[in-house]
Amino acid sequence: MTNGMVLAIIGAALAALLAGIGSAKGVGLVGEAAAGVVSVDPSKFSKVLILQLLPGTQGLYGLLTAIILLSRIGVIGGNAVDLSTSQGWAFLVAALPIAIVGLISGMVQGKTAAAGVGITAKKPEHNGKGIIMAAMVETYAILALLISILMIYNIEV
Amino acid sequence: MSFKKETKYADGVAAVKAMESTLLTAGDIEQLISASTKAEAESLLNAKRGSGEALSLESVWSFLQDYAPDCAELKLLLYKNDFHNLKAALKAVISGKEPERYYLRPTLLELDTLSGILLKKDYPALPEHIRDTAERAYELLTRTMDGQLADSLIDSAAVSTLLNDAERTGNDFMIKYAELTEAAADIKTAYRCSVMGKNTAFLELAVAGGKDLEKDQLISAALSGTESLFEYLDTTPYSEAAALLKRSPVAFEKWCDDAVMELAESARLLSFGSEPLAAYYIAAETGLKNLRILTVCRESGADRETITERMRRLYV
Numbered sequence: 001m002t003n004g005m006v007l008a009i010i011g012a013a014l015a016a017l018l019a020g021i022g023s024a025k026g027v028g029l030v031g032e033a034a035a036g037v038v039s040v041d042p043s044k045f046s047k048v049l050i051l052q053l054l055p056g057t058q059g060l061y062g063l064l065t066a067i068i069l070l071s072r073i074g075v076i077g078g079n080a081v082d083l084s085t086s087q088g089w090a091f092l093v094a095a096l097p098i099a100i101v102g103l104i105s106g107m108v109q110g111k112t113a114a115a116g117v118g119i120t121a122k123k124p125e126h127n128g129k130g131i132i133m134a135a136m137v138e139t140y141a142i143l144a145l146l147i148s149i150l151m152i153y154n155i156e157v
Numbered sequence: 158m159s160f161k162k163e164t165k166y167a168d169g170v171a172a173v174k175a176m177e178s179t180l181l182t183a184g185d186i187e188q189l190i191s192a193s194t195k196a197e198a199e200s201l202l203n204a205k206r207g208s209g210e211a212l213s214l215e216s217v218w219s220f221l222q223d224y225a226p227d228c229a230e231l232k233l234l235l236y237k238n239d240f241h242n243l244k245a246a247l248k249a250v251i252s253g254k255e256p257e258r259y260y261l262r263p264t265l266l267e268l269d270t271l272s273g274i275l276l277k278k279d280y281p282a283l284p285e286h287i288r289d290t291a292e293r294a295y296e297l298l299t300r301t302m303d304g305q306l307a308d309s310l311i312d313s314a315a316v317s318t319l320l321n322d323a324e325r326t327g328n329d330f331m332i333k334y335a336e337l338t339e340a341a342a343d344i345k346t347a348y349r350c351s352v353m354g355k356n357t358a359f360l361e362l363a364v365a366g367g368k369d370l371e372k373d374q375l376i377s378a379a380l381s382g383t384e385s386l387f388e389y390l391d392t393t394p395y396s397e398a399a400a401l402l403k404r405s406p407v408a409f410e411k412w413c414d415d416a417v418m419e420l421a422e423s424a425r426l427l428s429f430g431s432e433p434l435a436a437y438y439i440a441a442e443t444g445l446k447n448l449r450i451l452t453v454c455r456e457s458g459a460d461r462e463t464i465t466e467r468m469r470r471l472y473v
Contacts, residue, residue, distance in 0.1 A: 025160060029160075029164050029167055032164075032167040032168040032171075033167040033168055033170070033171035033428070034171070035168050035171075036167065036168030036169055036170065036171035036172035036173075036175070036224065037171045037172060037174070037175045039168075039172055039223075040172050040175040040176055041175050044175070107160055110164075111163075111164060111428070111429075114164065114167050114171070114428055114429070115428035117171045118170065118171055118174045118428050121171050121172075121174035121175035121177075122174045122175070122177055122178070
């Protein structure tokens with residue numbers, strides 16, 4: 001296996017790993033807040049569940065990026081490409097936007113969504129506002145995903 | 158600060174937000190004041206309560222403990238009950254009476270064994286925050302048989318311990334809470350001592366002193382008479398409170414409670430941390446206090462205006 005291949009695989013691993021950690025922390029935090037509300041009022045379960053799902057998307061974006069990257073370099077499909085070191089670096093760097101933004105936005109979205117759980121707890125009729133506010137954070141994860149994918153597709157192999 | 162620390166007690170805060178609807182609102186109080194009979198007031202309260210049990214501070218504390226059993230900040234809220242219970246237990250030990258009916262709850266003390274501990278002088282069995290004070294107060298009371306002096310020692314120690322322990326937590330909310338509690342207690346004590354002509358030794362024991370109210374200056378002003386005391390208080394951040402105290406001690410008490418509620422309100426918008434939990438406890442405590450004031454006022458035949466004037470600021 002070439003050094004380039006190792007670097008590209010590290011990139012794929014980081015995308016899945018960091019974005020996944022961000023999501024796990026975010027979803028876990030909202031889950032804690034949601035459990036607090038449900039322990040007092042179980043009827044609010046469905047409303048807080050939507051908020052809990054929101055920070056989970058970063059992990060999916062990381063997974064998607066990793067799969068695309070691995071298929072581009074032929075690890076998925078069985079035709080592994082001989083990558084030069086510079087190509088390997090290019091793939092690694094291409095994976096970084098979703099890896100880093102996924103980590104941070106997952107945690108931040110978790111905090112925003114947990115605050116949204118507070119809105120649902122107090123004023124269930126304004127649940128949608130909490131969802132919208134938490135969803136705004138998603139924008140930046142989507143932008144990072146877009147950039148990562150564009151870069152991965154445009155690296156010459 | 159780490160993510161975990163920043164987002165501490167997320168479940169408790171969310172649960173508290175869900176429970177806020179059970180707190181008395183200004184509208185509820187208005188309706189209770191307007192209720193023409195006790196039965197009507199009780200029916201309003203029952204309607205507010207719904208199928209839930211009556212709000213008590215013990216149930217609020219137990220609710221908070223479900224989410225934050227290890228929270229040192231919250232425990233500070235019970236110091237005043239603990240020190241009050243110490244006073245009750247000490248007097249009971251000396252007089253041989255049963256202290257149970259004078260105890261306040263919730264408390265951090267094991268009330269069933271408190272009198273026994275004091276009788277056996279087994280002070281290490283007491284929680285740390287009350288240990289030294291219990292020993293000193295017992296010694297003072299048995300030596301002088303002056304209940305007022307022992308009470309003053311305990312009250313002053315309650316405030317000093319609260320201030321020190323709040324500082325130790327490093328939590329700004331609790332530090333401010335402790336400072337407000339200290340200021341209210343010290344101003345009240347200094348005023349009473351000034352009116353009653355107490356001497357320096359008594360004031361030294363009874364006044365705790367704090368950041369904004371320097372102990373020596375407060376004592377010296379109180380010893381020079383109430384006018385000097387008010388002149389000194391005018392130079393502190395508590396000039397507004399002092400002006401109210403000059404007019405009426407009842408207005409001053411209300412100012413103190415409202416200042417603590419203002420602090421509680423500052424934590425209402427937070428989604429994490431111990432502050433909203435503490436604020437909820439303070440809110441429940443104030444709601445119950447309003448109910449007590451309302452009941453006493455009605456029983457004494459106070460008019461609507463007087464009752465409204467005495468109602469404390471509410472959280473929701």
